[in-house]
Amino acid sequence: MIRAEHVSKHFRLYRKPSDRLKEILLRRSYHSVHQALEDISFQVDDGQTLGIIGQNGAGKSTLLKILTGVLLPDSGRVRVSGRITGLLELGTGFNLEMSGIENIRANAMLLGMGADQIASRREAIIDFAELGEFIHEPLKTYSSGMIMRLAFAIAIHADPSCFVVDEALSVGDAYFQQKCMRAIQDFRARGGSILFVSHDMSAVKALCDHALLLEGGRIIDQGLPKDVVDHYHAMFLHRSHQGDVPVVIQRPTEHAAPRSQNSAPLAGTGEVELVKLEMLNAQGQVVEHVTSEAPLTIVAHLLAHRDLDQPHYGIGIRNRFGHSVFETNTYCMGQTPAALTAGETVRVEWRVVANLIKGDYSMTVGVGNRPYGTGSFDEILFFSHDLAMLKVEVDPDAIRYDGYFNMHPDVSIQTVG
Amino acid sequence: MNLFLLLDFTRQDFVDRYSGSVLGASWAFIHPLVMIFIFTVIFANVMGARLPGDSSSYSYTLYLVSGLLPWMAFANTVTRGSTVFLDRRNIIAKIPLDLAYLPIYIVVSEGVAFLISMAIFMGFLLIIGKLPGEPFLFLPLVFILQQIFAFGLGLLFGVLNVFLRDIKEMVGIMLTFWFWLTPIVWVPDVAPQLVQDFQHYLNPAYLFIAAYRDIFVHDQMPDFGALSRLVVIAHATLLAAWFLLKSLERDVRDFL
Structure with a gap:
């Protein structure tokens, strides 16, 4: 469960970081203000998926950073039951000199997993990532898609209560994306909450229970995905x-x-x-x-x-x-x-x-x-x-089919050998 | 931020430091060994330096190394603490870590390095037959106090360094001055009275350096009056650093 209550965040823009110290010492303002988020409230229940859409700069990333706790809001409260993981940590704590196996350990630890938990999940993570022999190679030999595979495998196995799906998923190939989507759906079926941040509106409509539309740091619409999209x-x-x-x-x-x-x-x-x-x-x-x-x-x-x-x-x-x-x-x-x-x-x-x-x-x-x-x-x-x-x-006289529409197929079958 | 993660940062710190080198972690032993060797050869044998009132040929080496090893742990902790937030910005920006606890891994890591050097130093003391007596039991206390102080200073400079990158360089200069103003290489008796007074009242580093000297050189109990002053100074520094971090944490995270 994730709940945000009246979250606001502004960034003070300084020409250089030392202006912040000057400001404290001289008690004069040296910044301009960028209101990144204003009075954001929403709730994602267990087993629900919330789509977050908006143009670039609308505040999506800032919101995610506040939800994960790496940025602190000016006002308002965020409550998350358990841990948030997702691909936004793609590569965090990944050490390019270390092998995949070693990075699993380091990364899982950063996500807050204990030693026994990591040991019990390691095989599942390796199986999921399907990197073959590469798992023993240093990460610097990986392609970006392979790094994403590893990051996703760790994130989904870290027992999160909430999972963030964002555009980083699109780095993977079609096969692995499908695999990720299945894993995400399983996760949701087990009662996990999902935040879905995407510019793929069809996916938002297909996967989300609710959606909210951010513009200029404000929620300008919230409701059924179809309407919001x-x-x-x-x-x-x-x-x-x-x-x-x-x-x-x-x-x-x-x-x-x-x-x-x-x-x-x-x-x-x-x-x-x-x-x-x-x-x-x-x-x-x-x-x-x-x-x-x-x-x-x-x-x-x-x-x-x-x-x-x-x-x-x-x-x-x-x-x-x-x-x-x-x-x-x-x-x-x-x-x-x-x-x-x-x-x-x-x-x-x-x-x-x-x-x-x-x-x-x-x-x-x-x-x-x-x-x-x-x-x-x-x-x-x-x-x-x-x-x-x-x-x-249904037209009872037509063939039975599934999909979107009837392509009126012809079929012929010949024995060729 | 749990203990497990902290220990792993420490372990990783050691791995990173020597990764790719053939001798690996044994470098952690080689450095202090070479240092002790050089100081013994140069000062004791070549220059024939002696402590005033002590004619033993190793007395100056003893004096020097027993001050130098703790100072190095102290200075390294402060220096690395002052850049910890910038060095770890990629993690801080992605994972919710408690910033106040992050520099602890440096304190622990430098503590381990100190322990290794100290083990070698003890080996040296065993060879020259100068093993410290009972006062040695106070060594952990002195070292912990020293590192609490270093942690506080590192955290303080670490926060400021996010806003003013010059802090890192200034810390380097400050530590150089501090090193030479503290009787680590030189003996207090040779300094003017003014400098000697300065040590007792205004130099927190002297408080712990003197304690190590008492343990290793003079074989006597450390000055508990001085140590209690160190307790106050160390904790006051840490508290000040903690308040500074808490009042600026939002900005620190925004700037990283």
Whole structure:
């Protein structure tokens, strides 16, 4: 269990460290202040995973350092039941002159393990790291991936109560990453708490129970990973839009229910309004569920509040984890929709085949103006997730399959010998 | 920060010091051996130095080495303590260690080195038939007090050195002055009265150096008045260092 209560941290920035002494002696201020964290509170229960996301410099590393105890907060309290380990100690106490075996001992000791504990875990650590004969070689002969293997193997075997997973994991090859993820999941199943710090938003959505979004040292959003990640992405739309109109990002207040269709967009200037969004089945009836493999028509009525010379319309379908299953827009499809004048409403209709695996999906709609590159826009006028929910049901006539969608495979089998 | 980890730091300290060398830890024996040999040959035999009022040919060697070995342990502890936080910054920045306890491994490590030198010195004393008597039982006490004092000073300079790197160099200069101001190489009787007074009242190092002399050279009980002054000074220094660290710990961690 990890609990942070109103944790704040500022760094005093001195031009040189000796200014700190000058300050004490002369009682004058020689620093500028950088507020790294402000009033951070959260809790991770046993067996839970918390995702921490945010842009570079948002305060993620400072927060981790305070949680692990290497930095002291200005105010607030941190409580951790037991030990926090993770790859953030990658290479700490690793001595490049010593062999892997010796480093296991030194590193495990730094993590606070006792001699008997180290002795009993050593074989498990060696087995897990799978370094073969290299375990007896000095660390200076290791690749960075091999060092990461060793560091991870020690960290996960150090009986932590909380494990920090960060980007350092991506140093490993695909095989070992999978192995790490399995070990982390086992650890969670045994009641460990996990802090997941990553820029891989799909992973955050797939692995975390909760997420919090840091920006400028503050928690600006906290809740279900899917929602928080949406918010994070919206911040980027905000940033990539360099136009003259300030962009208002609004968070949906309700998580589960689809947003009312004419509510303010998640991102965008709001100069285009979604009047209506409907899903129609093959018979043209408005539906909220459809059989897999059946035709589906998605209709959006969009009202422009200003002239748009090169408008484009986007559609997206996301699964219940918030993973995008399919998304495209008219620009990417090579279309050139007609310009819009203020006050005009367009009816955009996408006709697709819903060959998705059964499950719950949600609709995303976006409107941009003046495309460039491979699918970016000078202006984002409307962009919002979860505008409508769609339930896809099993088509009893189709093959049985797993994954995301039916690729309609052909198969042929021949005896060749 | 547990005892186990501290002992491992100490062990690692020895391993690192001699790692890669063929003779390994035996260098820890060779250095004091050579030192004792040189001082014996140069001072006792070549220069014929004698202590005033003592005609034995080894008396000056005895005097010199019994002051030099503790001083080296003391000076090394202070010097290395003053850079411990910077030297170990990569660990401090990753693992929650109690900073106040970290320099202890240096104190212990220098203690072990002292023990080795002392064993060789005792061998030498055995050969020349000058083994110390009962006062020798007070040696551990004197050494522990000396190292508490060194620990306090090392910690104090260690904290300051995080903010002002010049401290490390200043400590080196200070210790050089201190070495020559303390009667380690020279005999107090030859110094002007002013310097002799300075020893008793203002030089904490003299308090323990004199105690070693009493044990090894004069074969008499150390001056307990002086030792109790050392107890106060050593603990006051340590306490001051501890308060300095606690009041600046946040900054120390931020700067590392």
